[in-house]
Amino acid sequence: MRWCLPAGLALALAGCGQVADISGAVAGGGAALVSSNPAVGYAVGISVRAAVSAGVDEVMKRRQQAEQDALASVIGGLEPGEVRPWQIRHAIPIGNQQGEVRLVRRLDNALAECREAAFSVAEDNTSAAPRQWFLTTACRQQAGWKRAAAEPATARWGALQ
Structure with missing residues (x-):
């Protein structure tokens, strides 16, 4: 849980171009930790990054x-x-x-x-x-x-x- 605050601050301070990357990294890292499977973390991270990137592009x-x-x-x-x-x-x-x-x-x-x-x-x-x-x-x-x-x-x- 120590990484939540720095990750949240980095996400808040990042420009629109970095939001998708940071969101994907945080989600992928969290999924890998919870599942103990790096492949699951990678898949979740890529999926979250793609979804957030599409949302930012639409806005x-x-x-x-x-x-x-x-x-x-x-x-x-x-x-x-x-x-x-x-x-x-x-x-x-x-x-x-x-x-x-x-x-x-x-x-x-x-x-x-x-x-x-x-x-x-x-x-x-x-x-x-x-x-x-x-x-x-x-x-x-x-x-x-x-x-x-x-x-x-x-x-x-x-x-x-």
């Missing part, structure tokens, strides 16, 4: 989709040359972002109403660093405006993303 994908949707909804309400602020506030306030978005041009055609926009991203308004600008395209869909990119906005690709 990160949903957070990224929310960011893209927030940006696309602002783009949908702009006229060419117009500038507006955009922001995303997550339920867990880590990675909240904001910036400005400027509509560059409309890309309307017979298939879809689309807009090309330049946007900036800043993690906080106190940053003195110069803003970097990025270019993106958003198109109107039945559910509203969505970012027009193959990844990760295209849900139909499933495991191929």
